Amino acid sequence: MRRKLPLEGVRVVDFTWILAGPYCTRMLADFGAEVIKVQSAETGERESAPGYNNFFNRNKLGVTINMASQKGRDICKRLIKVSDVVVENFSARVLRQWGLDWENARKIRPDIIVVSMSGMGHSGPMRDYVSFGPTLQAMTGLTSLSAFSSDRPLGFGYSYSDHVGGITGAMAVLQALNYRYRTGFGQFVDVAQQEGSAVLLSTAFLECTINGKPPQPRGNRLHHQAAVPHNIYPCEGEDRWVAIAVFTEEEWRSFCRAIGEDGWTRDTRYATVLNRGQNADELDKLVSDWTRQHTAEEVTELLQRAGVRAGVVQSAADLVDHDPQLRARGFWVQAEHPETGDTHLGVYTE
């Protein structure tokens, strides 16, 4: 007998589009919720890259409803009456105009959960600001701190904050479902995606408010723990790299032994983690001289066997075609859709 998925029996009306919202409802769908994605008949979703919409809307049902018409809105109300959750990422006024905001939706379905995922939230002076993932990353400091120096911010190169927004939205839905089970009450949740991303700056805020010392960009070096070497190093081949992170003195000795540089452990410049920290640039250069003579895969195997944390800087091709761990765990799933390869979530429930 097939085991029940955790969210079977939960029905979600999904008004979301682009990435953050669809990623949120995709996670609910992947774990058994019946997600009904509502789109206007005339406007399909803009495709930002081929396959993008498929990738982030798998496992959902799709309907088209003309929400500009009274009849369309009436059909939507009937849908809400038999649903548990509404998720949307419009600006605040859209649901109200349709008469489907929480105050109105609860008249149709008293225990409905409405989760609204906007960039800045439904209150505050910047509530109408337009934002995408890169906007939020810039506003929260993620872009300026992800850099090798403070005058040249680099950031992520993609919309990490949209994933964070989706995860925050899904957490909001899931906590509300648990609360409803205990009390019978639905509720409204105001997700401001900026806040979901800002909390991930974590200790940086206490560093500012308590010590008055805001963190500075440090590239791939570690901010707070003593760990040297701790960087990304060039390897044999074009644009091939390996990450190496040495934390303890035992790991340092294993590292030196593994790469045939036992002498480094006796060199006063590198004897302790403090010495290594003072001479980190010089040491990184020596480590690079060694890594350059090997493939990233060889370095990873050699150092992992020696108990040192190391890993190939994997590209999309590495992840999909060359990673034995992801393959053994069945991480990538080919869906039946003719054009699409697809991915697991990274959450496994047994």
Added chain:
Amino acid sequence: MTTTPQLNDNSALGGIRVLDLCDAKGVYCTKLLAEMGADVVKIEPPGGDPTRAFGPFVHDVPHPERSIFFLHYNTSKRGITLDIEAVEGQKLLKGLVEQADVLVETFAPDYLDSVGLGYPALTAINPGLIMASITDFGQAGPRRHFRSSDLVACAMGGMAHTAGDVDTSPLKPYGNQAYHTASHFAVMGILMALYHRNLTGEGQSIDISMQESIAAVLEHTVVKYFNQGLVPRRQGTLHWSNNFWVFETKDGQALLSTRQRWDDIVGWLESEGMAEDLADPRYQDPGFSAANVLHIIDVLAAFARTKTTAELVEFGQLLRLPYAEVRKVEELIDDTHLIDRGFWVPVEHPELGTTLTYPGAPYKAHRSPWRLKHRAPLIGEHNSEVFQGELGLSGEELTALREGGVI
């Protein structure tokens, strides 16, 4: 046995008991559960958790009770000490598991089995137990014993490859994002498992791989490879979609969209006489504008240098352009929007003689509000409350455990 829900408690996870056996990978997971209302008991080895040695420290004075890392990630939890390798420690842990709903742990695969505390042993004590295990590469697979860290997970999971610039090495983005992402997936797994248990009575184990967690939040990266065979490369602040770039302004830096709402961008540039050739109808074609994005950036760069960041962002946002200031983290603290929304939470810390300002709720739930309950626990702060109050030990037994180094 599970604790009885308190129906008058307006939190999502009131009445849920969580045992926290986490290192840096999982502490954010248990913080989130605690602030959703669960009673999280953090179990530290006698003497205190190794993360208490992570700097920086409050006022730069190194001390296990002053680690900013520990203070940040352990708010709203209770704290006990326990040696789970000692026979008596294991007995006490099993007693705690009997009363718990959820256990979150981050040990290497097979470790808990080797000390007799794996999922099969614990579920025999408490069949409804939900056990979430967060590891570097997962519980199974040929590399389950490989070791990782935030840096190595960002590399192996695919996040570092697309960050950085053409003339730099790949870059690990700031701030423990591998730990955060693994914790995020663990929280979602636990909330789903709790919902499932409500309806079926069944507990379950949850296997979270930090590498897979990162590989699940790469936006376009694998989409482009699956669908077009393209391997995205790092290209500085130019977003993969060619839609965003960080520009120098008169007084700082701003993120401007380069193609979104094109007519509004061109209209604004024209009104200032700085549009150059961008009004050419060929730019309406997405293929043409993508191919000429570097020229668009040049034109916008000249424009951006004539404006302050505030002028660009405020007027741009009026035009519905997704513009933003590239802020330093300290600039968020005075942000009027976040202050207006009550984002910051003051937390009293009497032992440090100060009030700490924390970032607050990741979402605003109106009926079951997220709540930062209190400061992080001191070492063994709740030992007598938990061991005497909840496991029924006597004062003498507690003293003997302390002297024996079990707690």
